[in-house]
Amino acid sequence: KQEVTQIPAALSVPEGENLVLNCSFTDSAIYNLQWFRQDPGKGLTSLLLIQSSQREQTSGRLNASLDKSSGRSTLYIAASQPGDSATYLCGSGGSNYKLTFGKGTLLTVNP
Amino acid sequence: AAGVIQSPRHLIKEKRETATLKCYPIPRHDTVYWYQQGPGQDPQFLISFYEKMQSDKGSIPDRFSAQQFSDYHSELNMSSLELGDSALYFCASSPPGRGLRRETQYFGPGTRLLVL
Numbered sequence: 250k251q252e253v254t255q256i257p258a259a260l261s262v263p264e265g266e267n268l269v270l271n272c273s274f275t276d277s278a279i280y281n282l283q284w285f286r287q288d289p290g291k292g293l294t295s296l297l298l299i300q301s302s303q304r305e306q307t308s309g310r311l312n313a314s315l316d317k318s319s320g321r322s323t324l325y326i327a328a329s330q331p332g333d334s335a336t337y338l339c340g341s342g343g344s345n346y347k348l349t350f351g352k353g354t355l356l357t358v359n360p
Numbered sequence: 361a362a363g364v365i366q367s368p369r370h371l372i373k374e375k376r377e378t379a380t381l382k383c384y385p386i387p388r389h390d391t392v393y394w395y396q397q398g399p400g401q402d403p404q405f406l407i408s409f410y411e412k413m414q415s416d417k418g419s420i421p422d423r424f425s426a427q428q429f430s431d432y433h434s435e436l437n438m439s440s441l442e443l444g445d446s447a448l449y450f451c452a453s454s455p456p457g458r459g460l461r462r463e464t465q466y467f468g469p470g471t472r473l474l475v476l
Contacts, residue, residue: 253402281463292450293403293467298460338402345416346454346463347393350402 251276253341255351262329263359270324270354272339281342282315282322286335287353293338297324329358362386364453364468372474373441381436381471385453391415392434393452393465394426403450409434441475448472 252275262268272282281300285293297306297313299322305314312325322339336355340348365384373379385392391410395403405418409428420426423441428434438445449472452465 283463283465285467290448290472292469293452295464295466298464300460300463340403342463345408345410346391346465347405347408347416347418348395348403348465349405352402 251279251341251343251349253339253349253351255337255339255354257354258352259355259357261357261359264329264331266329266358267325267327268329268356270326270337270339270356272322272324272351274320274322274341274349276341276343277317277320279317279341279343280346282313283340283342283348284311284313284322284324285338285340287338288335296337326356329356331358331360334358364451364466366449366451366468366471368471369469370472370474372476374476375441375443377441377475379438379441379473381438381449381451381473383434383436383451383453383468385432385434385451386455386466389453389455389466390432391454391456392428392432393454394420394434394436395450395452397448397450397470398444399447401447406436438473443475446473446475 283298284296299315310327336353393408394406397403406420448470
């Protein structure tokens with residue numbers, strides 16, 4: 250059974266700092282790895298998806314990497330802003346693309 | 361752009377009652393996923409449908425059933441509700457085709473169910 254772990258559980262940084270969120274998974278036979286953002290009490294907003302054959306994806310200030318062999322993915326956020334404050338979830342896509350999620354990293358960016 | 365619509369947004373039920381949650385996927389999306397997120401927990405996959413057929417099943421209790429209709433909307437029926445069913449229920453949809461778009465799941469705002 251796939252298990253997904255996210256470290257750290259919480260992170261507080263000053264505005265403007267670059268930061269890295271980590272996601273690890275136990276079963277490397279994944280179809281994809283998807284990063285989401287969740288604001289309190291709200292739904293999940295898809296940020297980036299990396300297919301199993303890819304190494305990284307970029308969107309604006311976000312860059313996500315995937316290393317299937319080591320069971321790891323990272324989400325890099327450049328020049329963080331207070332509006333980036335949210336919980337970030339990674340989900341590993343298994344058969345039929347169903348997602349197994351980690352417990353998330355709660356990010357706080359202080360002005 | 362149109363998003364996934366879920367109704368109702370909030371629902372309060374008593375124990376042993378039934379509840380029906382509805383999900384309207386993004387237009388022309390043919391796949392629907394249901395997830396349950398308990399308080400302070402990560403979302404757990406319940407069930408998915410592709411082209412109106414069940415495609416996968418996760419940790420969905422036998423008291424729950426779901427289906428996808430001809431217009432691709434989906435309903436999650438929950439019977440004999442228990443206190444532990446209190447959670448945020450998300451629906452996600454994905455479009456037909458191949459590649460990144462096909463695999464990306466677009467989530468709705470969720471239905472918050474409270475069982476008293």
